Amino acid sequence: MEGVYRGRVSKPMREEALDFVSSLDEDQRILTDDLLGTLAHVIALQEAGIIGEEGKKIVEALVWLFGRALAGELKVEGKFEDVHEFIETQVIQRVGMEVGGKMHTGRSRNDQVALAVRMRVREELHRVSDLVLLLARSLLKRAEETAEVPIPLYTHTRQAQIGTLGHYFLSKVDELLENFERLSDCYKRVNLCPLGACAIGGTSFPLLRERVAELLGFEGLVENSIQAVSNRDFMLEIASNLSILMLGLSRLAEDLILWSGEEFGFISISEEFASTSSVMPQKVNPCTLELIRAKAAEVLGLTTALFSTFKGLITGYNRDLQETKSELWRCFELAEDSLRVMRGIVSTLEVNRERCVSAVEGSFAVALDLAEALVRERSIPFRTAHILVGRVVRRAFESGKRLGEISPALLEEEAKQLGLTLEVSEEFVRKYTNPLLSLQARKSKGSPNPLEVKRMLAERYRSVERAEELLSERRAHVLRCFSSLLSRAGIEPLRREEPTPPSSP
CATH class of the missing domain: 1.20.200.10 (Fumarase/aspartase (Central domain))
Incomplete structure (x- = not known):
């Protein structure tokens, strides 16, 4: 039996045209969805009194098709434009036009x-x-x-600041x-x-739209x-x-x-x-x-x-x-x-x-940490500290030294060139050019300070748990509705581990 939609025309569609318009291959993916949607539609038609007891035969045919689809035994194929025509044709073949022809009432x-x-x-x-x-x-x-x-x-x-790999991974979690x-x-x-x-534009039949939505978990x-x-x-x-x-x-x-x-x-x-x-x-x-x-x-x-x-x-x-x-x-x-x-x-x-x-040990990415230390501990304006450390970085780079290898005298000398009187110790320079210590000095929320990373980790674990709970609740709701629908159709409810009926392979 070929498609049931061509009452308006007298000629069959040419094979190349049918192949061109057909969506059967991709519609395999929505086969079980279309069957469940049709099942809810027919049950709602019965409940509204739009169709009578013959609706039970349609439901039985849909249940049979649904079982075959879940088992991977129902292939969407033939001379049909789409899965919708395929399903309706299958039902009519099984229960006859007098009954199956009522399935599409009030629907397009x-x-x-x-x-x-x-x-x-x-x-x-x-x-x-x-x-x-x-x-x-x-x-x-x-x-x-x-x-x-x-x-x-x-x-x-280019290397900018010192961070941690954990802080980086955490950014990807966010x-x-x-x-x-x-x-x-x-x-x-x-x-x-x-x-x-x-x-x-709707239909003249008094459809129970809310009931269909309820049956399907919408x-x-x-x-x-x-x-x-x-x-x-x-x-x-x-x-x-x-x-x-x-x-x-x-x-x-x-x-x-x-x-x-x-x-x-x-x-x-x-x-x-x-x-x-x-x-x-x-x-x-x-x-x-x-x-x-x-x-x-x-x-x-x-x-x-x-x-x-x-x-x-x-x-x-x-x-x-x-x-x-x-x-x-x-x-x-x-x-x-x-x-x-x-x-x-x-x-x-x-x-x-x-x-x-x-x-990080050889990196100049600690330069900002040194500049901020000068602001905090020597009360130098940030822009001045920025210029000073920039000059020191240039001198260190030109002499082939790491920033942590500069002498306090070099820092003081460059400060003098800027009209500043500055005294710093060896300990000051080594402390604020040490990449590991620079991380511990970070105070801002969300920084790569290991303590701050650990705080964020605890919060992100809670965020993931809340998201998992929301997802689980949504899937469980759909499962309950599908189980109720299938029970209404005379099928044993779905098991909990199957949130929604899988599409056929």
Whole structure:
């Protein structure tokens, strides 16, 4: 049996045209979502008295299809334009047109696909958010381990101040928590039910829209029927958020690539996440990190494609929207894969403390610490101290000395050139040019002072725990609603460890 939608036309669609418009391949991903959405729709039609006892036969057919889909035995295939036509045809084949033909009452493919996409996006948001928090926990563990491992911090790709590796890892945790918050906020706009809008202008049937939303675990409705079928701003928002997430992963990847190279040697990437050369025996290449950078670029490109597609549409449903599904699915796939791999890299990398210490011992990045000490302990205006230490740095650099190797006499001499009378001891110079002591002198909130890093670590652990609780509550709510829906349809409720029915392979 072919599609059931072509009553208006007398000719079948040409094969090349059908192949061109069909979305069956990408619709496999929303098969279980569409089946659950249709199940809720039919149950609500029964409860509203729009269809009678024959609705039970439709429900039985949908339950049978749902079971096959969960088992991976239902392939979306055939001469159909999309999964919606496929499902309706399957039901009609099973129970006949007289009964199955009532399934689509009060519904259009327009609000049907909007529903299925929101349901799938909701679960994908759960998955990517979970992976964000798992990576955050891995980074927290490394931050805790390296809270006192000194490294140079960089501005303009030049050594700027002394920091710690733990402080750096903690900054990446903060990035991930911001990403979680963005995705979590977007979830509230995704988790609204569009079903009941029909094609665009509603229907004459008294649909129980709130009941469908309740059965499917939505927090409310996309009330306006035009907005329900035509709006896809949430897809743009998600793609943008995933782009920001991937940019952060790309920056982290770039840092780890540089720091694992021979010139830095701060860290070593585990061989489990490295590649080798086909010709150079010595090479161990950070290819996984390089590919994260490349996949970030792909997500940016897909996001641009989404914006470009939506830019040219009038208000209402347009078939162009079909193409946006695969682009968004790909964004999710790339982000999820990158998060998994990055978590493995972070969890298994080795830190070379000696190389890190060596890098800061010869660094001029303690110059600001020396200038601030002159301000605090000698009451010199900061700008004057800035000029003075700048002159001293130039003299030390020209003579091939480290800043910690300058004599008090050199500092006093340069001060005299600026019209200052300054007396400093050997102890003063050594104390405030010691990179490890400079960290302990940092007083500002959020600085790399190891004590401040430990305080932030405790707070970030609590932040991750709160985020995990929120995510768990959301997944449990959807699970309870699905279990109630399936129980209403005569299926044993879902187990707790399956937050939402997985899509068929």
